[in-house]
Structures are given as C-alpha cells and as structure tokens.
Amino acid sequence: MSYNRHELIALLRRHGIAPTHQRLEIANVLFSRCEHLAADQILTLVNERHAETSKATVYNTLNLFRDCGLIREVIVDPKRVFYDPNTEPHHHLYNIDTGEITDIPANDLAVSGLPELPPGMVTEGVDIVVRVRTL
C-alpha cells in the first residue's frame, strides 16, 4: 500500500482529482503509512521538511478525498475526525485509553437481525466500533 509519485498521480486522476503539489504530499502521507491520522497530524507530517501546505488546504483536501471515496472518515473520538486510507469494507477497534485505532476486516464478519429500514431510506454503510480498554 505504498505508492511512488507516478502511482499517486494516477490514483488522484482516476478519482477525478487534479494532482497538485500539496495534494500529492497529503496523499503520500496518508498512503505511505497504514495509520489513522487526524487533520492536525497530517498537517504536521506534511510540513515536516519544508513548510509548504496550509491548514486550510489540508482540510480542503481531506474533505475532497473523502467526497471522492479515496479515504474514509472514522468517527470514534468526539474531539477529532480520523482519516483512513483503507477503503476496503472493514470496521474498527478503538482503544479508549491510548486512542489507538485498528482495522477489523469485514470479510468474515456478519451482522444479523438488523430491522427493516423505513421506506424511502437507503443504507449508506454500517460502522462497527469495538471499544476496548487496556486491563
């Protein structure tokens, strides 16, 4: 799940996103590690060598990537949104002590007994969060 510059450009183009400098930097940070990062962490990482990307751009870009299905939002911490470069169907393990987030593949996971949806509604997704604590 690590990409070189050309692959990143292709990835963005495939999603209809113009590959600018800043977007490539942000995409690189996201896809070069398989972690769940918050906007402020991404802002720090992107500007680690040379400050060249603003806060506004980081937020714009993350929202854009999310809208284009390139990344997913993970909402487990009321303080901040995390971004997940893994768009395969999966769920999350959330350690409420450390804040650590781990993926749970959706493969052999099944939910039974969900009620019928009210008419005129479509399911957008089912998110499962297993909240754990260090003993």
Added chain:
Amino acid sequence: MSYNRHELIALLRRHGIAPTHQRLEIANVLFSRCEHLAADQILTLVNERHAETSKATVYNTLNLFRDCGLIREVIVDPKRVFYDPNTEPHHHLYNIDTGEITDIPANDLAVSGLPELPPGMVTEGVDIVVRVRTL
C-alpha cells in the same frame, strides 16, 4: 420513560448523585423525551422558561451522568456529542441528511466473526451505527 420529580430524585440518588435543582432540570429534559440531544439543545431546553442553568453546569452534569451510567454518549456526528437516556443495550440508525438518530434494540441483533482481542484488553462495548440516507 417519563418520571415525576420524586422518581427523578430517587433515580439520581440510586446512582450516587446529589439531586440539585439544575441536575433535576437536566434529568427531566433528558428523560421526559426519548430523543438524542446535544449539549447545546439541552442548554436551550433547560432555560426555556427561566434562565437558571449555565453552560458549564450542563457540561459538568452531562459528563457526571455519563460517568455514573445514567446516560450514554452517542458519537456519530463529528460536530457534537449526543446524549442518550436509553441505557439498555442498543445501537443506532443515523440519517446523515437530517441528523436524526433512532434506536435499534440489541435484542435480536447478533455480530459474528469478531476477531480475538489482543491479550490484556477488555471489550468496553460494541457500537453499531447504520448510516442511512433519504433517497
């Protein structure tokens, strides 16, 4: 699920919470309707007739109620936390268009295929959010 003043006092006492004026007002707002309310909505509702409860107290009280297991936090909207007076095991249906939150009883709902937890960790809870959209 509606309580009179005496029942509310008993409810707080049972959870080891001193029943003050403001706490009773807040408990009343929470338990007299079976909705999922955010802190700012509770602040408004509590002060509807006479302004008598401050923002700080609303936040203090909600955190206290949550820590004592009187209410539950629902984290589905990155913008604000909702509070749920229903402490029975259940999950949530979240309409991403309207923001409406509905309970899904956990009775006949089962999740199979969850992986083993890493050693030294205990499950604190499993939250399922079905995100729906109005067609």
Added chain:
DNA sequence: GCCGGGATTAGACAAAGTCCAATCTTTGGC
C-alpha cells in the same frame, strides 16, 4: 439555623474546523 464541602457560575480560554478574498498554479487550446 449554622457550617463545610460540594455545586454552580460567568467568562476566559482552547482546539477543531470553516470561510473569505487575494494570490498563485495548472491546464488545455493554440
């Protein structure tokens, strides 16, 4: 009714995220 400890308060503060208008880049047509 008095007293002490816990509860409440206004308002300052903090952090996450949005908005804006000016400026800079990218891109497609030539």
Added chain:
DNA sequence: GCCAAAGATTGGACTTTGTCTAATCCCGGC
C-alpha cells in the same frame, strides 16, 4: 511553449464545541 481561464492555495479571522478557574452559592447533617 505561451496565455488566459478555471481552479487551487493561502493567512488569518471567525465559529463552534467544550473545558477551566476562581469566586460565590446552596444543600444536608448536625
């Protein structure tokens, strides 16, 4: 390769949610 238009980026002000603090208030036990 060059140019203009469309789109992207920017700093900084702003908003919103929630926390903190130190002063004041009030509840319950005596």
